[in-house]
Amino acid sequence: MGNLPHVRPVGRRKDGRPIYPIKGGAPTLLEQRDEIIALLQDPNYDGDVAELMQRADTVAAAIEQAQQRDARLRQLQGAMPPGDPQPQPNQRQQPGMQPDANGNQHPLTVAEQFVRAEALRMFRANGCVGKFAVDFDHRAAPSGTVTTGTMLPQNNRQPGIIPNNPDFPLLIANLLDRQTSDGNTLEYMRDTSGPQSSWNNAAVVAEGADKPKSGPFTFDLITTTLKTVAHWVPITRQAADDDGQLMGYINGRLTYGLEYKLDREILTGNGTTQMQGILTTAGIGAYQPPSGNTDSKLITVRKAKTQGELALYPPDAIVMNPLDWQDIELDTDANGQFRVITTVTDSGAPLRIWGLTVVTSVAMTAGTALLGGFRMGATLWERQGVTILMTDSHADFFLANTLVVLAERRANVAVHTPAAFVKITFAALP
Template sequence: MPPKAPTLLEQRDEIIAHLQDPNYDGDFDELIQRADEIKAKIDLAEQRASRLRALQGAVPPGDPQPQPGQQRQQPGAGPDENGNQDPVTVAEAFVRSAALQAFRERGFRGESGAIEFRAAPAGTVTTGTTLPQNTRVPGIIPQNPDFPLLIANLLDRQTSDGTTLEYMRDTSGPQSTWNAAAVVAEGADKPKSGPFTFDLISTSLKTVAHWVPVTRQAADDNSQLMGYINGRLTYGLEYKLDRQILTGNGTTEMQGILTTSGIGTYQPPSGNTDAKLITVRKAKTQGELALYPPDAIVMNPLDWQDIELDTDANGQFRVITTVTDSGAPMRIWGLTVVTSVAMAAGTALLGGYRMGATLWERQGITILMTDSHAELFTANTLVVLAERRANVAVHTPAAFVKITFAALP
């Protein structure tokens, strides 16, 4: 009986052993040629296996029930519910990517699979040997507010082309300190307004990132993979971004609005026990007097609870007329209300968010996958990492008012 021919894996291991042997004295050029041939054969075998899996999972048109040996199309592999081929979430963008497909075809070996999905408007990304230019903000462009789901959506959002952000911060203060405009008699000298003061702020974009381990089986299933990306990774980044916008220290972290010097403050006078909804109204007036009409307020859920449960002498709610309409937009005194545990209880931040600050993003959310981490390779486990780069330009601090509520009696 003729000897059994060595398998592709056996041939591969033999060549690897020769390449690793510093004392190998054979024909090195021939060895390299054999390595290339075996690599090509292994790639072809993996492609055939991948095509076979795809064919077995295909469902014939008009037959909604899977046939024996077939699988239903996995989520993220086809059009969305509106028939659009474009992905609608970061998770769908990742599971539909060519990078992930190629990574799966290699059996999750070798280079990482990666895709970037920009939630912000796409900008120009400079690559190669040319260093990226700093992004200098030319001016302030207010925009109309909308109903946000996150604190980040209260801000004007722009895309940065560089890694360093430079912008002018208006420190002139209230209008009364610089506006000398007046009615002038003919021939008389005109008054001079000012002084106007601006600080040039130079900072870097900050990276927010985290990762989770997933098994190879989970990574090969679109439903589980999308669950990890949407349910854990993306949510975690948005959760952290909201906190950075409010309380980032501006050095090792993003620039937080509450940590920016020059923002207004309002606190009821000592001994005043105004209800929280009255305090908010008075703070709104302070913002309007500074000529930056507020459009939204961020507060802790406990403080919003106190406002919604506030009743008059007859036991009637002051803010809401019916407790059954739980899906109505949260508003008070014409302001959009965003509740977040990122805001400390007993305080709130009211302001003209789109006039006062801009969220600059170098990239949206980037998803990376690899098996090259610590001991996870031997545990048959992969790493899925999500990250984004951004920072906040608080160019008009006077547009914000920090509220400190009086203690309840």
């Protein structure tokens, strides 16, 4: 084909002679890229592999440089220094702007923007049915509203978004049997028969003799309603639209707030204006070391477990304050060895003591604990799980371009077997 110094060869024959493009002209970057890709994929290629790899690097660098050049060109074309002449008539005008008699652009009034809005045209075309929105400048948002300034958006933020749900420990709610309610009113029978010794008269009976009668079995019909737990936070529409990370964080914290409150309601709800708490239910057992007894908290829990077993409701878990659990984990023998934990590095293991699952919660008052057969003794009835809602239909938030993010859930606790629970009161430390 002859020597063409201005044309780069696209390959070489087995005898070393260069192969030039058939068209006779310099190949484009895409043609060079495709040629190199084909050669790299060819398992029978027996040319100079090192030279081929060098060409691949050169073409890749040239393509990247061309892309950067194109990006700079578009960036420069969109730049407009102060005092620069107005755009040509065939250039697109900025939204919300119109030229005056001299060709200078000035902002449209609110009325002009409304009349010219595409949303208004579509609204009229649809027979003026429904509603539409036109973006204007609004008044300042209410005090305390979350704005884009709360957490400024960052380009290419690393290492990623904040997780939506905090990594909190096992919830007290997870200890209970959980069921779904179909309505708002909750009715259930509460067993108030008391210890088995008061109603169980079963006995060996001689042939022909009368059989003993057991009882009485006593129940209370409990009628209550599901309670709504909710909270909300205001956030500007811009923050909700522009910052997905902030929005995810808010949703996660609102959800965590409901779970946090549910834990406390299960323990201490008053049963009237609040959910029914286990600790406020009449008929639960109680254990406290005798006066003058200095049993450690570790021993006290074991004796309270026996009391629950004697009531024929084997305990499966215990809820205690973190300070009390700390005392139990730090309990040592005469040789200074920990009694409960075998190694302090095993912090990720499930918490257990005397075969019981341990849940630590600040909702439990320090110096006390709740032990029981949670699944046997109570049921958490839920009408709905956690629901996240968003709207601008609150007060005058629509005028402030502000949204409400609301999180709520509806639930209540049916403590149908109070005798399955034992409240523990630890002895005061000397």
